[in-house]
Amino acid sequence: MNEGITVTGTIDEIIFANPDNGYMICMIDSAEEGLFTATGYMPYVTEGERVALTGGWVTHPDYGEQFKIVYYETIMPSDEDSILKYLSSGIIKGIREMTAKKLVEYFGADIFNIMLTQPERLAEIKGISPDKAKKIGEAYSELQSVQGIVMFLQQYNVSANMAVKVHNVLGSGAVDAIKANPYILADRVEGIGFKISDTIAFNMGVPKNSSFRIRSGIKYIMQEAAYTSGHTYLPKQVLIEHAVYTLGVEENEAESALAELVAERSVFPDRVENTDVCYLFGYYDAEIYIARRLYSMANHTPKFTLTEKKAEAAIDDIETEQEIELAPEQRDAAYTALTSDCMVLTGGPGTGKTTTINTIIELLESLKLSIALAAPTGRAAKRLSEVTGREAKTIHRLLGTQMKSGGVHTFVHNEENPLTADVIILDEVSMVDTLLMSSFLKAVKYGARLILVGDADQLPSVGAGNVLRDIVESGVVPVIKLTKIFRQAEESLIIVNAHRINRGELPDLSSKTSDFFFLRRNNAEQAAYTIADLYKNRLPKSYGVNPVTDIQIISPTKKGVTGTVSLNKLLQLHINPPSTIKAEHSYGGTVFRVGDKVMQTKNNYDMIYSRIDGEDGMGIFNGDMGIIKEISEPDKCMTIVFDEDKEVDYPFAALDELDLAYAVTVHKSQGNEFPFVLMPVCSFSPMLMNRNLLYTAVTRAKDMAVLVGSEITIRNMTLSTRFDDRFTGLGEKLNIMKNSVKS
Secondary structure (H helix, E strand, O other): OOOOEEEEEEEEEEEEEOOOOOEEEEEEEEOOOEEEEEEEEOOOOOOOOEEEEEEEEEEEOOOEEEEEEEEEEEEOOOOHHHHHHHHHOOOOOOOOHHHHHHHHHHHHHHHHHHHHHOHHHHHHOOOOOHHHHHHHHHHHHHHHHHHHHHHHHHOOOOOHHHHHHHHHHHHHHHHHHHHHOOOHHHHHOOOOOHHHHHHHHHHOOOOOOOHHHHHHHHHHHHHHHHHHHOOOEEEHHHHHHHHHHHHOOOHHHHHHHHHHHHHOOOEEEEEEOOEEEEEEHHHHHHHHHHHHHHHHHHOOOOOOOOOHHHHHHHHHHHHHHHOOOOOHHHHHHHHHHHHOOEEEEEEOOOOOHHHHHHHHHHHHHHOOOOEEEEEOOHHHHHHHHHHHOOOEEEHHHHHOEEEEHHHEEEEOOOOOOOOOOOEEEEOOHHHOOHHHHHHHHHOOOOOOEEEEEEOOOOOOOOOOOOHHHHHHHHOOOOEEEEOOOOHHHHOOHHHHHHHHHHOOOOOOOOOOOOOEEEEEOOOHHHHHHHHHHHHHHHHHHHHOOOHHHHEEEEEOOOOOOOOHHHHHHHHHHHHOOOOOOOOEEEEOOEEEEOOOEEEEOOOEEEEEEEEOOOOEEEEEOOOOEEEEEEEEOOOOEEEEEEOOOEEEEEEHHHHHHEEEOOEEEHHHHOOOOEEEEEEEEOOOOHHHOOHHHHHHHHOOEEEEEEEEEOHHHHHHHHHOOOOOOOOOOHHHHHHHHHHHHHO
16 A cells, blocks of 8 residues: 555545544545545544545455545635535534524634634624633634644654544643653653654654653653563662663763652652662552551451451361361461451462362351452453352452543542452452552452462562562561362372472473373474464364363463464464455454454453443453454454453454464463463573473463473473562562561
8 A cells, every 4th residue: 555645535424433533434525536435543523524635545355445544634614615514514512504504604714713713702693602602612622622633643653543642631732732842742641652752752853861851761661661571660770771771861861860750759769678779659659558558457456356266166167067177277277367357378279279268258258247259350250259159350340440531540449439348358469460459459448358369489460560479478467378289189280290390390291191291392393383283183182172262372472483473373374264254354463353362461441341141341451361253344343252251342443452362471371270271391581481480381271281392491490490580669668567566
């Protein structure tokens, strides 16, 4: 497609328009090209409006030749007939056909200037009150403002739908604000990063040592450290050196900009492990809140509690009723749940966490306490519900989400509106990052009991922080660690090998009859081919399983022959190849096809879903998995069924948040359990060759785990004591509180 063609014409008919993002399919009447179809983002335009479109001609397989819009510019009508048609369209709030006729008859072609500069004069017309005249003027001014922002940003390759978002955040003065400081886009508008702002600033002639640039660049460096490496802070000297290198500025310039950020409280200075460090304020505030709240809960006597004698008797009664015999560690956990406001229950697979949780629930319900169950992901919540026989929700669904002005999302439940439950059991806490844990704790009412459940030896959360490990290692909150592997679990080589790996012992790779298998392959290409064959042929034929729903490939990395990107393309070709009866859509180098398995990669609070049981809701979150049910090119969306029961109309404009999911990274698999897991174990980056990554991958398998590759890689990963090191200060903040009280 040649994107340099410009065509001028009038919008004759709007066939489809999405009011949320401005996407449109319309008929254009052009003196040069005649009547043709145009598609693209043109927010706030209407039938009868003249536009100059820049883009190129494409041929749609079903709808023929169309003009794909890359940029557009509105051309206000100048003759009275065109003005009347424009005003009659309803694009300006308060003006309909009869009012439009009166305005044009009275003011003629000068009506646009009157609405913009002297809106009070509209009240000279009978039937238009001064108040209505004012509102019409405001509506027209708002429309001009949005279109002005779109026109201004398009020259910097910022899409029209993103320009609307800029207007929603920055308001009618957006263009002037951007001209004064282009980095306001990166600082305040979600979705526009530092690099886009930097490009705009460069084209506007802003010097690279501008204070605006350096300050925004420092925040960008800290945000990237949080998003990509999980750090909640950076050592001050590391941050300064990174800023000097990344931004190409002098050290004193970086230090000066950092001081300004500290003064305006965007960045918070602190000392961790006797080192000067810098936090983005949100992460500092979150760590402080978590530490204070957990310390307070751990040192508070529950309102409803039992004496030691009564607690032990209650546990004895449960054992008799359930015909079970709890291990000493399980009894300790049950006793702690009865006598403490806060506790952590941790342990590996096969150590009886499910039995312990169910026992705790029975005991606390006997005290007439209301209980809420939650987990970070939909799959984890569903599994928690299945093993307890009670409803469990995702954290986001439990807290509820809402949008405030400026596109900011908040939770419905917080300190002012806490959850009503007397007890909250939160599972898979290793997945919960610092910001989410802070929001969660703010929603827990004072006096409520909190039970945190998870495996501290798994990988930390995708988001910044290492919350569970920091809490466990601080010793501030009572921690019960289950270590005994029960007899039934000992029969599973998945569980036995998981514990061997966790202890730094080599797993048993020799079994040919259990639920854990190793297939030796000499190189990555052979491993990838074997995994594809297992996925498509061998496992489905031998065990009668559906590969898409029952088998999950987990890789340590995105890159390389056995990385998720290559494996997804290979598996899609094997499992869901191109077909004349299956619709597909290409986006960013990825082909999405009806029947494909996909995963959401970012939290999207705006996505509306409908459940099979009829319940509607909002929010599709990082790690949610689904199957593409339909793809509609005319509607520019696809229908995806997430978590087996949430149906979403997913717009093409949001496809940067979606990946194929035949293969996912180990990090993305957290909180999920799959019947069959396939994992390549080839040569990877040294940063990925660690024990807890292998342990996390193996423990995702419920019925069978198959490792394909090299014994040397398995050995190196098992023996590596390297952990996913992160700069986090929660553990130290918890210890400071504990020690300050002791002293």
